[in-house]
Amino acid sequence: MKSPIFLWIVKLTAVVILIQTLFFKFTGAEESVYIFSKLGIEPFGRIGSGVVELIASVLILIPRTTLLGALLGLGTMTGAIVSHLFVLGIIVQHDGGTLFALALITFGCCLILVYRQRDKIPDVLRFKW
Template sequence: MKNSIFIWIIKIVAVVILLQTLYFKFTGAEESVYIFTTLGIEPYGRIGSGLVELIACILILIPRTTLLGALLGIGTMVGAIFSHLFVLGIEVKNDGGELFILAIITFLCCLVLIYNQKNKIPDLLKFKI
């Protein structure tokens, strides 16, 4: 019981962080446009990553698909973390590193969810025709 409450807290933390960034991506907020312009993938990268994050949120919340959502989330966060480390810098437009920290937190939450669902990984590799 305690484990399932902990897992739901982890799911909610990851989903809340992912969802709150969607507003900025989908409305073309200045900071979001700056980030994706700097990366050279504006507007398609901004909107595309927003869609992937939205799908990840939905999948994370559905118990049967939590593993898939966490894999999508962790993949997106690896991209975000690498972008911060190698292109953008930790601090973007004087945010004090907030976006980088949120990416790390989301990465860790998704990692916990993947670890929790590790017994389902072999099922992902089976192809049913």
């Protein structure tokens, strides 16, 4: 699948999900505070993860930095998924598993983006001043 339309749909899906959670994280919404309190990292974890997700979103949208943003998103979503599986539970405050599902979808989108640009991974790992 080399369709640029498909890749933009994948990018936009990941970015929309990442961006829509920022409002809740940055305004201290009750569910967000609950989640990060249960993880023992409120408020720094909530705000920090919001900043990381914002950076990942911007990087995903810029073609030259898509791989870096997708790797950042993949790492962030791995943390979210692990948190759901081992601390929070799949259903958080009667959400029907929506947050968990969104984390899985975002993880999947980022994984597709990383896979599509896997040949560029060595370039990302080479750090030059």
